[in-house]
Amino acid sequence: MGRAGSQPTPHPGGSTSHGNGAITASVSFAETAASMEWSDCWLAPTTVPPDLAREVRQKTGGVTPPWATHLASVPWVVRATARFVERRVAYMPVELWDLIGLVVSQDNSCRFCYGATRAILSVLGYQDDQIDRLGRDVHLADLTPPQRVALEFARKVSHANPRPTSADRAALVAAGLSAPAIGEIAYTAVASVFCNKVCTFFALRPIPLERWVQNPFFRLVRPFAAHALRGTHVAPVPIPAPGPCGDVVGALGDAPGAATIRATIDDALASPVLPRRTKLLMLAAIGRALGCERSEREAREVLAGEGLAPTDVDDILANLGSPRLDRRDALLVPFARETVRYRNRVIQDRVRELAQVLSLDEAIEAAGIASLANAVARLSVLLETC
Amino acid sequence: MLILVTALVAAAAVLGAYAWGVRARAREVERRLTRASQELESLQQAFSRFAPSEVVESIIAQGISTRSETKDVTVLFADLKGFTSLAETLEPERLVAILNGWFATMGEVIAAHRGHLAKFVGDGFLVLFGALEPNPWQTNDAVHAALAMRAALAAYNQRLAAQGLPTLAAGIGIHRGPVVAGLLGNAALMEYGVIGRSVNVASRVEGLTRVHDTDILVTDAARAHLDGRFRLVPKGASEVKGIPEPVTTFAVEGFDGPRL
Numbered sequence: 001m002g003r004a005g006s007q008p009t010p011h012p013g014g015s016t017s018h019g020n021g022a023i024t025a026s027v028s029f030a031e032t033a034a035s036m037e038w039s040d041c042w043l044a045p046t047t048v049p050p051d052l053a054r055e056v057r058q059k060t061g062g063v064t065p066p067w068a069t070h071l072a073s074v075p076w077v078v079r080a081t082a083r084f085v086e087r088r089v090a091y092m093p094v095e096l097w098d099l100i101g102l103v104v105s106q107d108n109s110c111r112f113c114y115g116a117t118r119a120i121l122s123v124l125g126y127q128d129d130q131i132d133r134l135g136r137d138v139h140l141a142d143l144t145p146p147q148r149v150a151l152e153f154a155r156k157v158s159h160a161n162p163r164p165t166s167a168d169r170a171a172l173v174a175a176g177l178s179a180p181a182i183g184e185i186a187y188t189a190v191a192s193v194f195c196n197k198v199c200t201f202f203a204l205r206p207i208p209l210e211r212w213v214q215n216p217f218f219r220l221v222r223p224f225a226a227h228a229l230r231g232t233h234v235a236p237v238p239i240p241a242p243g244p245c246g247d248v249v250g251a252l253g254d255a256p257g258a259a260t261i262r263a264t265i266d267d268a269l270a271s272p273v274l275p276r277r278t279k280l281l282m283l284a285a286i287g288r289a290l291g292c293e294r295s296e297r298e299a300r301e302v303l304a305g306e307g308l309a310p311t312d313v314d315d316i317l318a319n320l321g322s323p324r325l326d327r328r329d330a331l332l333v334p335f336a337r338e339t340v341r342y343r344n345r346v347i348q349d350r351v352r353e354l355a356q357v358l359s360l361d362e363a364i365e366a367a368g369i370a371s372l373a374n375a376v377a378r379l380s381v382l383l384e385t386c
Numbered sequence: 387m388l389i390l391v392t393a394l395v396a397a398a399a400v401l402g403a404y405a406w407g408v409r410a411r412a413r414e415v416e417r418r419l420t421r422a423s424q425e426l427e428s429l430q431q432a433f434s435r436f437a438p439s440e441v442v443e444s445i446i447a448q449g450i451s452t453r454s455e456t457k458d459v460t461v462l463f464a465d466l467k468g469f470t471s472l473a474e475t476l477e478p479e480r481l482v483a484i485l486n487g488w489f490a491t492m493g494e495v496i497a498a499h500r501g502h503l504a505k506f507v508g509d510g511f512l513v514l515f516g517a518l519e520p521n522p523w524q525t526n527d528a529v530h531a532a533l534a535m536r537a538a539l540a541a542y543n544q545r546l547a548a549q550g551l552p553t554l555a556a557g558i559g560i561h562r563g564p565v566v567a568g569l570l571g572n573a574a575l576m577e578y579g580v581i582g583r584s585v586n587v588a589s590r591v592e593g594l595t596r597v598h599d600t601d602i603l604v605t606d607a608a609r610a611h612l613d614g615r616f617r618l619v620p621k622g623a624s625e626v627k628g629i630p631e632p633v634t635t636f637a638v639e640g641f642d643g644p645r646l
Contacts (some may be wrong), residue, residue: 161519288522319613320523321643330644341519346498 029118029128029210032135033085035084036109039203039348043360045069047160052078059086061228066112066204067195071360076267081198082192083264085102087231088256091323092177092184094149094231097219098124099134100154100188109344113204119209122295123225144176149190153182154189157378161291161341180255187191187257187384190375201351202342240336244269245283245298251382261376268372273365277306278329286373287380288317289340294384295377328358332376339370398554448506454568459517459580460608461588462501464492464535465510467555467596476552484546485509490553491542492535497532500524504579510592514580517567520538525562527609532558532602559591561605587633590626594635602638609636615643632640 048056048068052075056068059082068370071077100121105113121131130142134151143151146351156164172182174381186279212218218225236254240262243249249265250256269276280299300313316322320334331354355363466488467542473481487505496503500521513531516524535558543553563584570579591603598621609618617639623632 291520317524319615321613321615322644323615327644337523 033111034205036111036114037344037356038111038206038313039345039352040108040230041070041203042352043070043202043204045073048072048078049075052142055079056082059083065346067199068209069365070202070204071368072200072365074271074273074368076264076271077198077364078262079267080264080372083260086260088234088260089188089231089232090236090255091180092150092188092231093146093181094122096150096185097188097231099143099147099151100185101192102131104153104158104189105191105196106153108193108200109195110200111179112199112204113223115206116209117331122213123222123229125226128247133232143261146172146177148186149175150177154192155187157189158193158375158376160351160381163291163378163384180253182236183252183382184255184257187252187255187261190379191257191260191265193378194371195376196336197339197374198367201347201367201371202341203344203348210346241305244302245295245376246296247298249323249378251379252333261379264372265331265376266370267363271365273361274328274332274369277303277308278305278332279369281313281333282369283373283376284313284322285333285336285375286340286370289337290374290377292377294382295373298317321364326361331357335366336370336373339374403411422573434609446599453576454566456564457567458563458564458579459564459565460515460524460611461530461580461583461584462513462515462558462560463505463585463588463592464513464532464556464558464597465511465592467557469509469554471524472552475492480551484551484554484569487546489544490549493540494537495534496531499527499534501528501531501643505577517565517580520639525531525608526562526613528560528562529602529604529612529616530641532560532638533641536601550577558602559588559593559595559605560608561588561591562608562611565572583629586628590629591633592633594621594633595622595627598635598637600637603635604638606634606636613641616641 006117007111023290046065046069048064049072052072053064053068056064056078061201067081068078069297071081087094098117101113101117102121105117107230119130122128126134153164153168153172156168157164169182172185173179177185213222229294234256237259239254240249240258243262243266245261245265249258249262252261269279284296284299284303287293287299296317300310303313304310312324316325317334320337321330325333335354338347351363351367354366358366451512469485476484488509489511492511493503496513499515501515502518503511504514504517505512513528513625515521515528521527521589536555539554539556546553553639561584563582565580565582565584567578567580569576571577572582589603591605595601595603600621603621604612604618611619619639623634626633
């Protein structure tokens with residue numbers, strides 16, 4: 001079922017064991033990372049509640065990453081990020097997870113996620129020059145045809161300009177990928193989109209994993225680390241119960257990603273920091289910005305249940321504002337639109353301003369909602385092309 | 387026997403040298419390929435600022451084509467008022483410095499409002515909203531950009547006045563309508579541009595700012611897409627050159643809503 005891609009072809013020497021290549025690659029990595037504009041992180045780390053910390057460590061291989069300590073005051077954002085970094089696929093070739101993570105993070109100029117994913121690929125045995133080629137052009141990288149079309153599709157899902165078409169899906173089918181595998185490729189891309197946005201909005205300071213990976217001691221233990229990191233397929237999960245954005249979640253069928261998205265949407269809407277209405281308006285605005293009628297329609301249906309008249313929603317979405325909005329919504333609805341495409345420094349400044357005008361928790365939740373809405377609206381491409 | 391061994395050693399040495407040479411050439415080819423790929427990526431990133439990403443990818447994959455498409459965009463045309471007479475009285479260096487300051491100041495404002503600076507026309511320029519990427523709020527963005535340009539020009543004029551230099555006045559015309567977008571030019575010079583009546587209308591409406599003694603005018607077609615919180619003053623219908631029917635315009639006074 002959808003196991004069309006072959007295993008990855010990492011060179012056995014690991015990432016840094018090859019003379020000149022390592023020098024070239026480190027320069028290239030530094031150049032790539034430097035090309036991603038990045039502000040200083042202003043968000044102070046806090047203590048992660050023990051239960052949440054345990055949950056995060058279960059999904060991240062025993063570590064508590066900076067996004068957990070910096071965003072801990074809004075637990076669902078931490079929980080969602082932990083879920084989205086966990087490799088849980090049932091149909092897609094597992095090795096695609098990190099390959100997609102790398103190209104999407106690079107496209108989204110997320111210095112944090114790019115560095116982390118690159119380090120993971122190094123641990124898995126990819127050489128630096130292989131990773132560089134992958135980042136530069138998938139056509140030049142050592143990839144199988146299914147891997148190549150999968151990465152191109154994932155990039156289109158992430159770009160959403162234009163959104164992938166049925167022709168893109170046909171290319172995946174022709175490469176031997178099944179419908180559930182295609183769903184998981186799109187899911188992997190939007191999982192990366194979510195993490196990229198959360199880390200970029202708060203300019204989280206990248207972890208110097210590259211340096212650790214190049215450490216001679218680490219090179220000795222690398223094979224064991226690779227074994228621990230290399231994911232395996234998990235069993236399909238029961239199809240999630242209906243709920244908001246049920247069509248998009250349903251498009252993933254019984255893939256584990258469906259349960260992840262379902263749980264994350266439900267957690268996000270249940271969180272008490274921002275009103276449910278605010279979150280749904282943000283989802284609708286992002287759906288409209290991405291040309292995703294379905295996301296907008298689903299948000300409208302739930303907003304009707306919240307007592308917001310369709311004409312009011314029309315007015316708000318037509319202008320990203322309305323005299324009927326309170327001060328907070330008047331800030332967050334236009335902010336939602338800005339999270340779709342941005343320059344890093346501009347959006348990082350914007351989030352910082354938001355945190356000064358609103359409370360810190362409101363700013364974190366707004367950033368989380370915007371990231372989730374961007375992921376869901378991009379994932380809805382499955383309903384248009386499948 | 388010795389001759390045979392010597393011959394074998396010599397042959398092995400020659401083959402080894404040959405293999406070494408092939409390996410070195412392969413490394414060199416790979417190095418050049420990597421460099422070419424890096425240059426292509428840089429070019430692709432640079433071109434993405436001048437044309438929609440799908441156009442750039444299409445050029446890379448298939449070469450230059452005459453493929454064009456009709457798009458609904460908002461066109462903003464801005465021009466300096468009275469700059470020609472100012473140009474006759476100022477030293478060339480000062481003139482160029484003032485003009486470049488105006489372009490730089492406005493360029494930042496336009497980029498901040500998701501506009502695409504498509505063309506410089508003398509001391510004026512043409513800006514497109516919704517041309518490079520889909521933008522449901524393109525007309526609001528254009529008018530917000532125009533208001534921000536007004537504020538930025540006021541700040542720039544203060545700096546000019548502080549240096550004892552003449553201040554500037556600008557006219558801005560905004561229209562929304564269909565344009566034909568594509569790669570225009572010849573083999574020597576080509577650009578992603580738009581043509582069509584909508585471009586002419588925006589330019590003519592900018593000219594009307596002199597007639598109505600105002601700085602920002604929008605057409606009725608643009609007004610139909612505008613947030614009701616913009617304060618507009620009707621200026622009636624005017625005959626303009628090259629457009630058969632009179633063009634109804636509205637002066638933009640301000641915006642009664644929050645901006646973070």
